[in-house]
Amino acid sequence: MRSVRVVYRKYDEKLHWHQWCHWLGEDQYGVWLGAPTNSVSQRGSELKVTQTQPHVQLFPRDQWFTAIFNDEPRSTEIYCDVTTPVEFKDDVVTMIDLDLDVIRKRDGTVLVDDEDEFAEHQVKYGYPADVIAKAQETCDWLVTAVATEEPFLTVYKTYLDKIR
Template sequence: MGRRVRVVYRKYDGALHWHQWMEWLGEDEYGVWLGGRVGEVSQRGDELTVVAEVAHVQLFPRGEWFTAIFNDAPRSTEIYCDVTTPVEFSDELVTMVDLDLDVIRKRDGSVLVDDEDEFAEHQVKYGYPAEVIAQAQASCDRLVVAVANDEPFQAVYKSYLDRVR
């Protein structure tokens, strides 16, 4: 395992959303991989704190409009993709803006889109520009197909997950 990296999701108005510390696992053609062990803590804003019950890894692609979390069994959500602005990287920080839409693959292989209502509401509340709306929707549409059929959503993530178990 490598160095500790701070992960910070914000909302479009700059408000702190989910944040946590993770361990650097490496980088490949899909992006930067960070790992979280059982018992590590993540927090939403200043309120909700969550303790990880399963090992998980997170993918931060370069130049893409999403991030992805891959959860170990027995968690029923195997893959959880957040549609976001492209990730910004520094040595000890990755940050992005959460754009509400989520693509989820359950352990039984079913794929669903979540928070479409929140995405519609926040377009008005935060004044998302037309380009941001279009990029977010296009990313969501691509992810629905990719999480069911393509790498790194099929096998690639498993070697990273093995490292944090």
Template sequence: MTGRFGTVTPMRNVRVVYRKFDGKLHWHQWMRFLGEDQYGVWLGARKGSVSQRGDEPEITHKQAHVQLFPRDQWFTASFNDVPTRTLIYADITTPVTFGEDEVTMVDLDLDVIKRRDGTVLVDDEDEFAEHQVEYGYPADVIAAAQASCDRLVRAVVEDEPFLTVYKTYLDQVR
């Protein structure tokens, strides 16, 4: 199969790297390539996998999760297995850059969260406002980030892949 990563090998390791606008390392982890579809590239991690923020101590995940890295969109999305109360956690980011065995993007602070009970909220609006000044976000970046956030608030309750598509990928890492 030929896709965003060229000829892909299912279940190969891919490094996920989120940076802040100043280039500083943010969240990062290794995940397994699960597939690619019309929504983007899907990576997954089993319960017990680890991730790390910058050079802080690693954290161990208590549940399996999958992440979607869409093409040419201003977000990434995580879909969490039980027992976590957060079902979907969408980070507003710059469009993903796909490398040989790595995906990278800049975290733009805003997050759209869908809880398992159906509650949807936007998080870190204060951080987004602060970083616009601190990092000097250009006007087009601010506009694209806000538009993506506004669109996702509706999409996580109305549109695929946020309704059922992710479940097929989550089943692969349970």
């Protein structure tokens, strides 16, 4: 199975979350990668984290977000990062994490996380006005989309089946 390196960075290019995943396919929603149980991820140079359940990740083309879909019994079903559009180069996928996260819990609750970090980083990193506006617009759209639109309803389940 083809391996792909996933690399999230912060606006100052500092390494954020990164891991190796398996290529699962591409459809109208974007590129799907999967990480099986016991896969490893790491934030910057911190200690590695071993995943206890499989998950799949969606990397849409020309969109300002990425999404992680977790297998049961994890309480967070969907975790969306607001990011710059993903760049694909060879077997590496990169993007800039813009702090805002939209989370759908398994019970259907939807929440926005890290709004304080987003506000702080606008000043610290000097986010341009158009980046701030696009990030907020994407976040607002995701709050509704994760509960009402594909691929957040059923499509991702076919990819979870592949990585299990």
